[in-house]
Amino acid sequence: MKKFEFNYSKKFKCIGSKCKHNCCIGWQIDIDKKSLSLYQNLSKTDARFDKDCFNENSFNLDSKFSQNKRCPFLDGDNLCHIIKNYGEKSLCKTCKTHPRFKNFFSGRTETGLGLYCEEACKIILSFKPKMKEVLVKDDLKSTALSPLEKKIMAFRKKALSISQNRKLDIGERISLLKNLSSINLDKNSFNRWLDIYTRLDKLDINEFNFHVISHATNFAPIECDFDREYEQLLSYLCYRHLSRAIDLLDLRVRLGFVVLSFNMINHIFSCQNEKTLDTLVEVCRFYSSEIETSDDNIFCLLNEIENLVSFI
Secondary structure, X not given: OEEEEEOXXXXXXXXXXXXXXXXXXXXXXXXXXXXXXXXXXXXXXXXXXXXXXXXXXXXXXXXXXXXXXXXXXXXXXXXXXXXXXXXXXXXOHHHHHOOEEEEEEOOEEEEEEOOOOHHHHHXXXXXXXXXXXXXXXXXXXXXXXXXXXXXXXXXXHHHHHHHOOOOOOHHHHHHHHHHHHXXXXXXXXXHHHXXXXXXXXXXXXXXXXXXXXXXXXXXXXXXXXXXXXXXXXXXXXXXXXXXXXXXXXXXXXHHHHHHHHHHHHHHHHXXXXXXXXXXXXXXXXXXXXXXXXXXXXXXXXXXXXXXXHHHO
């Protein structure tokens, strides 16, 4: 099995209590059986591992040890009781891997960071070199890619070569990606796309609301001062979403999703009073947490894009 990480990955370190959008607040966190068994055993010597801290297979955000949907093991300084007292090795799989995502191919895995973490998002968008995968482990027994996987990898490579072509401005790169997908996203008006987004599941009622940009009639022009940050955004979206295609049609639809997501992020960013890296990070983090963390929301958008295929 060959294992890859992206060339920005080693820069990541959780900022803990400094995080403004703590992943231990408001998120339903599943617990694997091995970790749950460990915690039940720790309850014999540590009163904090009260049975009220757990639902059947997750942390109980309504525990008597919790307030405002906080993980029952998050202390007053927004630090984890488990890490502080037992080390990161004692975390459940979900907490160990967050905010990472994985792409799986025959004999190959790729691990990246998700934009829904503000620190990971800042690292990705501010990264200067071109984003690429780096081999970190090879046991020399790798299974060959399937014919479909080879086509997915070739298509992804082509999309990435466009996204990372620094001889072109971002607007030109977006046009080429739209052509590569062969799906005319403009068959849906901006108001149609906005209506779709406003009807998606709202994961955090306190978050930015898509309704506040409803005064527009078209997607905003691309913010031309953020070509490098936008390149990293496009590269991230291509790596994360094209890799999960189940067939060649889905591959094109997912590239449509990449272009649509970029346009929506750029539009939200254009509506902000301050056009800074910190603002762009916050917009990308918001979009990712509301869209990428919800399979239902992604499916809804992919389905809408697929419906446009008949118009080609």
